[in-house]
Each structure stands twice: as C-alpha cells, then as structure tokens.
Amino acid sequence: MRKLDRLLAAASVATLLGALNMIAAPSAVAQDAALVAEGKKIAFNRRKGNCLACHMMGDGDLPGNIGPPLIAMQARFPDKAALRAQIYDPRTKNPRTIMPPFGPHAIISDSDIDKITEYVWTL
Numbered sequence: 001m002r003k004l005d006r007l008l009a010a011a012s013v014a015t016l017l018g019a020l021n022m023i024a025a026p027s028a029v030a031q032d033a034a035l036v037a038e039g040k041k042i043a044f045n046r047r048k049g050n051c052l053a054c055h056m057m058g059d060g061d062l063p064g065n066i067g068p069p070l071i072a073m074q075a076r077f078p079d080k081a082a083l084r085a086q087i088y089d090p091r092t093k094n095p096r097t098i099m100p101p102f103g104p105h106a107i108i109s110d111s112d113i114d115k116i117t118e119y120v121w122t123l
Contacts, residue, residue: 032118039119042112049108049116054099058123067099073123084117 043049044060052060054067063069077083085092088103102108108116 035115035118036122039115039117042108043116043119048112051116051120057120070120070123073121077121080117080121083121084113087117087120088113
C-alpha cells in the first residue's frame with residue numbers, strides 16, 4: 001500500500017506542476033510578444049535601429065538592399081546569442097562590413113539591442 005501511496009503522491013505533484021506551468025506560460029508569452037513588438041519599433045525607427053535602411057525585413061516599407069534580407073533568422077542563427085553579437089558588433093565576423101557597430105559606438109543601448117534581437121530572431 002505504501003508504494004501505491006507514493007505513486008499517487010508523485011502523480012498529484014506532477015499534475016500540480018503541470019497546472020502551474022499552464023498558468024505561468026501565458027504571462028511569459030505575453031512578455032516575449034511585448035519584447036518582440038518593442039524590438040520591431042526600434043528596428044523600424046529611423047533615429048535608432050533603422051534596420052530598414054539596409055535590410056528587407058518583415059512588413060517594413062521601403063526596405064534597403066545593401067544588407068541581406070532578414071529572413072529565416074532562426075535557421076541562420078540557431079543560437080540567439082550569436083545573432084545578438086552580430087547586431088552588437090558585426091565587425092567581429094567581418095572587419096570590412098559597412099554595418100555600423102551599434103554596441104561599441106553606443107548607437108543603440110544594450111537594452112535596445114536585446115529587443116531588436118528578439119524581433120529579428122522571429123523573422
């Protein structure tokens with residue numbers, strides 16, 4: 001009987017944890033969606049990211065064609081940290097790039113780079 005009681009207790013705990021995950025998940029999803037939306041605003045803002053000046057991306061109007069189109073980003077950058085590093089300082093991978101080093105030159109704050117990364121990674 002003790003073994004059965006332990007199994008029932010373990011099943012109860014697993015059920016409770018599953019229910020708690022379902023409650024917490026929507027707030028995490030909402031938070032991620034908010035970061036993505038903020039990142040899109042910054043990326044499209046001519047005074048901040050201005051990514052559209054050089055890249056075709058998402059539903060942006062009048063995109064540039066100097067840089068590569070920002071599509072299939074999760075396939076190109078499976079590690080989100082590598083994408084962030086590319087946005088932060090593209091000279092690391094290509095010293096002759098014309099993409100601005102947004103982080104080292106303080107063009108965009110670290111927080112804004114994080115938000116842009118969240119958005120671009122969804123493309």
